[in-house]
Amino acid sequence: MTTVGAALRHTRTAEDGLRALGIQGRALTPTAELLVPGDDLAFRVRKAGLARLRTRIVRADAERLESVLIAGPLHELRHESVLAEAGGHALLTDSLRWTTPFGPLGRLADVVLGRRVVLAVLAGRMRAVGELAEEWAGRPVVVGTAITRGGRLLVQQRHFPARDAGKWELPGGRVEAGESEQDAVIRECKEELGVDVVPTGRVGTDVPLHNGMLLRVHTAELTDPGAEPTAVEHRAVHWAPAAELSAFDWLEADRVLVHSLRDLLA
Secondary structure (H helix, E strand, C coil), rough: CEEEEEEEEEHHHHHHHHHCCEEEEECCCCCCCCCCCCCEEEEEEEHHEEEEEEEEEEEEEECCCEEEECCCCEEEEEEEEEEEEEECCEEEEEEEECCCCCHHHHHHHHHHHHHHHHHHHHHHHHHHHHHHHHHHHCCEEEEEEEEEEECCCEEEEEECCCCHHHCEECEECCCCCCHHHHHHHHHHHHHHHHCCCEEEEEEECCCCCCCCCCEEEEEEECCCCCCCCCCCCCEEEEEEHHHHHHHEEEEHHHHHCCCHHHHHCC
16 A cells, blocks of 8 residues: 555656646656655646646645645645555545636536546546556565654664765665565664664655665664664664754655654654
């Protein structure tokens, strides 16, 4: 389900999934390939006389993607994509609610044209999401670990390679052959931090990496609450409160999860 959640957030599904329907869309303020709250999307609808719309992402996590209208000819526009597990599969419910201007004439336009276009848009977007999620499903997995204690998150600063030196990330690494993701979390934290942890769940969506892998973040707690992690392979480690998370110079893959990590601490 978290892979589908990542596909929902990808700028490709916000743009390419609509192009065949005469709707030009582009992300205006993406921090990376995955949309985060605060990012804006701009659309031009040919069938509505090149009407221009601008929407803003207000939620983007493993269960839901939401956007609202901030500029355009409509009085109101809200898009919601909700994910749930159903029989071992991801069930996606996509909905679009809007209020048109021009009174009865606007309502007539909704019936004659608007709803038909919207249904086609949602169907096209669902196809794009499904294709992208299927494309990613077979990728090797890299685990990240969100270790929390006393309302703080453990982050570590890279020492190498040179291009990433000084940037911050979550502990973790590649899942080895025959190893479960939880086992990889335990092993990586022992190797990188010198501590034992207990995996407790998941946070955020998957994140596609440029090397053809998929980042998947697990939550964890220290087996010994009094143990102090050390920077075995990194420059530094730090226990960060939610208010500090946005100030770090994160690796790109970790940066798109900061809002989910902040919610985890909250």
